[in-house]
Amino acid sequence: MKKSKRVKKSNSWKIKQHRDPFFKKSKSLGYRSRASFKLIELNKKYGFIKKDSNLLDLGSYPGGWSQIASQIISKGKILSIDTKDMKPIKNVKFLKADILKNETKNEIFEYFQSNLDIIISDMAADTTGNKSLDSIRTNQLCSETINFSKDILKPKGVLVSKLFMGEDFIEVKDLAKSIFKTVNFFKPLSSRRESKETYLHCKALKSL
Numbered sequence: 001m002k003k004s005k006r007v008k009k010s011n012s013w014k015i016k017q018h019r020d021p022f023f024k025k026s027k028s029l030g031y032r033s034r035a036s037f038k039l040i041e042l043n044k045k046y047g048f049i050k051k052d053s054n055l056l057d058l059g060s061y062p063g064g065w066s067q068i069a070s071q072i073i074s075k076g077k078i079l080s081i082d083t084k085d086m087k088p089i090k091n092v093k094f095l096k097a098d099i100l101k102n103e104t105k106n107e108i109f110e111y112f113q114s115n116l117d118i119i120i121s122d123m124a125a126d127t128t129g130n131k132s133l134d135s136i137r138t139n140q141l142c143s144e145t146i147n148f149s150k151d152i153l154k155p156k157g158v159l160v161s162k163l164f165m166g167e168d169f170i171e172v173k174d175l176a177k178s179i180f181k182t183v184n185f186f187k188p189l190s191s192r193r194e195s196k197e198t199y200l201h202c203k204a205l206k207s208l
């Protein structure tokens with residue numbers, strides 16, 4: 001893309017962001033990202049985060065979701081993971097790591113032992129400019145998280161994960177249905193309408 005086109009695109013994105021009520025509200029409430037409102041809406045709908053929950057936040061940077069979890073959880077443990085560094089949040093242990101690596105998974109097992117109630121994942125692959133490829137790569141992260149859930153979550157555990165309504169959507173949905181007893185989809189109002197992003201809410205592992 002030519003420099004002038006790039007500048008125009010980034011300016012129109014800035015204007016759009018400043019008109020966005022969720023962006024304004026996140027600034028006034030001190031949230032690190034407007035994504036905080038997505039977790040607030042998801043938790044309002046499904047009520048899965050309790051004050052004594054043990055929770056794993058995947059793709060946590062800059063920390064909007066971890067901030068919300070930390071406001072609710074007072075007696076449980078929160079572990080947040082991202083490949084990017086995240087500034088500290090009260091009650092939250094942060095690990096700078098890649099969830100696709102086995103050593104990261106081992107650290108998670110060590111931290112929670114067999115006592116993990118909730119996984120929330122807002123992971124998104126870095127954008128390449130090719131929307132279809134980006135959607136596939138983010139949905140691969142979602143599938144990875146679903147598979148990992150089956151090994152680490154408590155039997156009545158909950159998984160909430162971002163995914164895209166792309167060409168592999170049905171595949172990811174079927175994977176979730178093969179592992180969890182309950183599978184729902186929900187697009188929060190705070191998720192941009194033009195985005196193909198939606199959220200998966202899964203509850204209770206099937207006994208295999």
Ligand SMILES: C[S@@+](CC[C@H](N)C(=O)[O-])C[C@H]1O[C@@H](n2cnc3c(N)ncnc32)[C@H](O)[C@@H]1O
Nearest residue numbers: 035059062063064065082083098099122123124
């Ligand atoms: C949309 S952002 C998350 C926003 C966050 N939920 C919040 O509320 O501030 C997606 C994040 O996923 C992270 N991510 C992508 N692939 C990852 C991986 N393999 N392991 C860990 N984090 C990853 C990215 O670094 C990025 O920070």
